[in-house]
Amino acid sequence: MPEGDTVWQAARRLDTALAGQVLVTSDLRTPRLATADLRGRSVLDVTPRGKHLLTRVEGGLTLHSHLRMDGAWKIYPAGQRWTGGPAHQIRAVLGTGERTAVGYRLPVLDLLRTADEQRVVGHLGPDPLGPDWDAREALRRLLADPARPLGAALLDQRNLAGIGNVYMVELCFLSRVTPWLPAGDLADPEGLVATGERLLAANRERPVRTTTPPAVRDRARPPQRLYLYGRAGRPCLVCGTPVRVASVSHGEPGRERPAYWCPGCQRGPTPGRS
Known part of the structure; x- marks a missing residue:
């Protein structure tokens, strides 16, 4: 299972690839989110919280993901073939004009209001890699x-x-x-x-x-x-x-x-x- 340092690195890669860019591709492949469409929204930042990833987008929305045992976010240049696993393992695709982030085997994927993030991470203790470390x-x-x-x-x-x-x-x-x-x-x-x-x-x-x-x-x-x-x-x-x-x-x-x-x-x- 990825630990805090691994999740921090994943957040940094996602933030570098997506933050400040407008999404031109949005594909959330879970039944609850199948109709959600984030296209046209700018990605504000990707923040780690313990083992959780919070991808915040324009309009007060946050895509919450957790890697658990074998989940992963892979980043590819736009147009490059995706090689992180078979297509049926893909749970999320977020793309800009330059980069595409593909989430494989994500066991947890939620779309919620940014104001409600505490609902999914509020139970966590202090994060040694976070600004709240105490x-x-x-x-x-x-x-x-x-x-x-x-x-x-x-x-x-x-x-x-x-x-x-x-x-x-x-x-x-x-x-x-x-x-x-x-x-x-x-x-x-x-x-x-x-x-x-x-x-x-x-x-x-x-x-x-x-x-x-x-x-x-x-x-x-x-x-x-x-x-x-x-x-x-x-x-x-x-x-x-x-x-x-x-x-x-x-x-x-x-x-x-x-x-x-x-x-x-x-x-x-x-x-x-x-």
């Missing part, structure tokens, strides 16, 4: 339920908007605790929140997400850009202990996510051990 409020929300496992608290977008599974795993490792540690038992919650903001801010400008410093990254061949995520069974980059993986619940059935941890570096509960 570390104190993020910390307050994260610790509001001290007994909740830290991994689940980090994945809850009502606490910090934009933190996904990769960052959850990496932040727990950098804090040297397992994702199942009760959030209230975290020794330095302020440090975790600050590290999350720092990593997201750094990675929004990078083509490949990186959480490891060069001294650690280059120890492995090929160089490893993440400490734990996706490395089950391989040696920890810090202590060499094999990395383990289990599921952490998001709080809803079917929303479990793989959680990686190093038994040598991280303290706290693990599945089957309190």
Whole structure:
């Protein structure tokens, strides 16, 4: 699933391609929006909010989209063949005289009044990449339920908007605790929140997400850009202990996510051990 930094990059690409331009193509391929037509309206901006994208157009309208697991916006020069997937996966097409943005496999697509944006993003916590970032409020929300496992608290977008599974795993490792540690038992919650903001801010400008410093990254061949995520069974980059993986619940059935941890570096509960 794209995380906050990836969505921020997508918003910047869309904004660069569309903002300030008049739409000459508008095709929203969902039953509820099939008759909506944005042609003739100028795109004002494309703004990220956590993992949500808000494309604002002239006339007080916002096209809200969410990428979830495998959605994507692709941008093509006008007239170029679209190559992001088969035609039946296209959910939205927005075109100007110079560029065409094509939304593939978008599970969420809404057209609403810009004044009503809070209806779809008002529940989100502070966004480390947004102008509303408030570390104190993020910390307050994260610790509001001290007994909740830290991994689940980090994945809850009502606490910090934009933190996904990769960052959850990496932040727990950098804090040297397992994702199942009760959030209230975290020794330095302020440090975790600050590290999350720092990593997201750094990675929004990078083509490949990186959480490891060069001294650690280059120890492995090929160089490893993440400490734990996706490395089950391989040696920890810090202590060499094999990395383990289990599921952490998001709080809803079917929303479990793989959680990686190093038994040598991280303290706290693990599945089957309190």
